[in-house]
Amino acid sequence: MRALVVGRFQPFHNGHVEMVKTILKETKSIIIGIGSAQYSHTLKDPFTAGERHLMISATLEENKIYDFYLVPIEDVNSNPLWVAHVESLTPKFEKVFTNNPLVRRLFFEKGYNVESVNLMNRGRWSGTRIREKMLNGEKWSDDVPPQVSRIIEEIDGVQRIRDLAKSDGD
Ligand code: NAP
Numbered sequence: 001m002r003a004l005v006v007g008r009f010q011p012f013h014n015g016h017v018e019m020v021k022t023i024l025k026e027t028k029s030i031i032i033g034i035g036s037a038q039y040s041h042t043l044k045d046p047f048t049a050g051e052r053h054l055m056i057s058a059t060l061e062e063n064k065i066y067d068f069y070l071v072p073i074e075d076v077n078s079n080p081l082w083v084a085h086v087e088s089l090t091p092k093f094e095k096v097f098t099n100n101p102l103v104r105r106l107f108f109e110k111g112y113n114v115e116s117v118n119l120m121n122r123g124r125w126s127g128t129r130i131r132e133k134m135l136n137g138e139k140w141s142d143d144v145p146p147q148v149s150r151i152i153e154e155i156d157g158v159q160r161i162r163d164l165a166k167s168d169g170d
Contacts, residue, residue: 001026004093005117006033006073006086006103008127010045011152012055013144015125019117020065023097029067031090032056037072046131046161051151058147083110134158135165 003023009016009032023030034052039045047055049072060068071090076082083106096107096114107114123129124143133140134157141149152158 001095002029002031002091002093003027003095003097004031004033004086004090005097006035006100008035008045009052009056010047010127011130011144011157012052012059012148013125013127013130015120015122016056017059017063017145018120019097020060020068021063022118024065024067027095029069031069031071031093033086033090034070034072036075038074041160041164043131043135043161043164046157046164047152047155051155051157055148055151058151059145062145062147079106082106083112131161134161 003026005019005023007016020030020032034049034056036045037049040048040051053070053072056068056070060066069091073086073089076085079102094113096103096112097117098104098107098114099116099119104114104116130140130143132138133143144152
């Protein structure tokens with residue numbers, strides 16, 4: 001059985017790695033949809049789809065996980081059409097894992113079997129919290145896999161987020 005999980009992965013963190021490992025105990029392979037693929041260089045979505053693709057593939061391969069397909073998925077301006085849009089981009093899947101109520105609802109209405117994923121160590125392993133830490137100069141690198149912190153360093157990601165937070169008066 002193949003399962004789908006869609007997230008923005010801004011950035012891909014330790015909670016996401018645990019989620020992938022948990023899902024792969026239940027399914028043969030996993031499709032990881034990189035959501036909101038068209039967005040980057042904003043405080044909510046600082047990293048490009050290509051950067052997120054690299055973060056996920058480098059981390060999973062380092063963890064000797066190879067049963068995954070990475071598919072960047074741009075948003076569409078109609079929620080009822082989104083599931084068909086996802087289906088048009090991905091290999092066939094039988095099950096969907098999500099914690100996002102809208103994603104759950106949209107796949108449920110199309111007849112998919114939808115399950116929740118366990119949110120592990122939510123206080124630390126949250127994309128929003130990690131981006132806040134980067135902005136405020138707090139230590140964040142322990143919350144992401146080493147491959148992700150290396151990529152963020154290579155692309156000057158922390159300074160990118162700080163620049164995005166500046167106003168033209170700064
Ligand atoms: P999500 O990945 O389902 O995540 C929902 C929440 O759960 C987020 O706060 C996420 O936090 C958290 N989470 C997920 N896995 C976790 C884990 N293992 N440990 C800790 N926390 C975890 O939802 P999403 O990030 O909102 O992604 C859904 C994507 O679908 C978006 O890109 C959205 O735009 C897209 N979408 C598009 C349409 C449309 O185009 N019309 C419609 C529906 C959805 P983190 O930030 O830490 O991951």
